[in-house]
Amino acid sequence: MANYEIRKLHKNTLASRNETNKYYLGDTSQNTTMEEWIKILNTLKMPLEEYDKSQILLEVLKKHHEIVIKIGDDNSIQREYQYARELYPIKGFVKFICYMTYPDKTKSNSAGSTMKIILMPYFPLGSIGLYKWRDDEIHIFQSCIKHAFLSHINAFTCGYLHGDFHPGNVLLKTTKHTTLDYDLDGIGQIVGVETHGIRPWMMDFENTREISRDNKSDIMDYYFDIQKFIILLQDHRFIQRIDKRTFIPISRIIHTNMTTYPNMEFIEQMMLAIDGISFISE
Numbered sequence: 008m009a010n011y012e013i014r015k016l017h018k019n020t021l022a023s024r025n026e027t028n029k030y031y032l033g034d035t036s037q038n039t040t041m042e043e044w045i046k047i048l049n050t051l052k053m054p055l056e057e058y059d060k061s062q063i064l065l066e067v068l069k070k071h072h073e074i075v076i077k078i079g080d081d082n083s084i085q086r087e088y089q090y091a092r093e094l095y096p097i098k099g100f101v102k103f104i105c106y107m108t109y110p111d112k113t114k115s116n117s118a119g120s121t122m123k124i125i126l127m128p129y130f131p132l133g134s135i136g137l138y139k140w141r142d143d144e145i146h147i148f149q150s151c152i153k154h155a156f157l158s159h160i161n162a163f164t165c166g167y168l169h170g171d172f173h174p175g176n177v178l179l180k181t182t183k184h185t186t187l188d189y190d191l192d193g194i195g196q197i198v199g200v201e202t203h204g205i206r207p208w209m210m211d212f213e214n215t216r217e218i219s220r221d222n223k224s225d226i227m228d229y230y231f232d233i234q235k236f237i238i239l240l241q242d243h244r245f246i247q248r249i250d251k252r253t254f255i256p257i258s259r260i261i262h263t264n265m266t267t268y269p270n271m272e273f274i275e276q277m278m279l280a281i282d283g284i285s286f287i288s289e
């Protein structure tokens with residue numbers, strides 16, 4: 008028997024507003040037929056009756072079993088996909104599966120308005136912000152913050168600012184790697200950062216843009232992007248038992264460095280300060 012599931016992924020209210028929607032699509036039985044899928048997709052107002060596109064979707068589901076579809080009707084989806092391709096070599100940035108368009112049948116105008124969709128992998132552990140962290144997982148939490156910070160700075164040294172660094176945009180996945188290295192262009196190499204079996208994956212590149220390391224305001228924007236992430240991590244609506252006091256050193260380091268291009272000393276100070284983060288035990 009076909010065993011599929013569709014549900015809308017709800018935005019967390021603290022994140023910035025955007026016009027896209029995300030749906031979880033799961034087919035654990037792997038025997039939902041193309042006709043059934045077309046019916047299901049119609050309920051999402053996705054009339055993918057064009058044979059080739061439904062075929063692609065079906066093939067993707069056969070391989071991945073569970074995926075997330077991001078749908079929007081403006082060009083931001085296409086731009087996001089383009090940035091994801093450019094960011095592909097950067098450690099810890101989500102790799103999308105594919106990009107498609109289809110005619111928007113819900114609009115009566117004949118101007119040929121199209122819906123744009125991105126298919127991406129589903130991350131069953133969810134995001135750093137919504138994962139239910141247990142007391143004994145503080146070391147995993149700390150290493151995930153370190154890796155997210157290093158991925159973010161890695162993109163920056165390659166000339167890209169993520170632009171929407173928040174705990175709902177950092178997904179989690181188990182990993183067999185016990186450590187990961189980061190080669191930061193123009194700064195140096197950070198070797199063997201522990202993972203504790205879970206690592207973060209950055210997503211949502213709608214606000215991503217190219218930056219120049221010689222531009223002072225781009226450098227400030229880099230620090231603002233981290234500051235936003237650090238401030239939102241302290242919001243109890245994300246992580247209920249976070250000890251805000253343990254974030255004071257991190258905020259201080261960000262403030263002190265605000266006007267200079269990030270260097271090795273800044274990174275080492277941040278890594279040490281992240282080790283100081285704690286939960287308030289129950």
Ligand SMILES: Nc1ncnc2c1ncn2[C@@H]1O[C@H](COP(=O)(O)OP(=O)(O)O)[C@@H](O)[C@H]1O
Nearest residue numbers: 016017018019022029075128129130133134175
């Ligand atoms: N590919 C995915 N796998 C698992 N969970 C996801 C995925 N994409 C998004 N989510 C979850 O759904 C929530 C909503 O995502 P999104 O539409 O990007 O809104 P926002 O980032 O504004 O919260 C995210 O906060 C995240 O927890």
Ligand SMILES: [Mg+2]
Nearest residue numbers: 022175176211
């Ligand atoms: Mg998001």
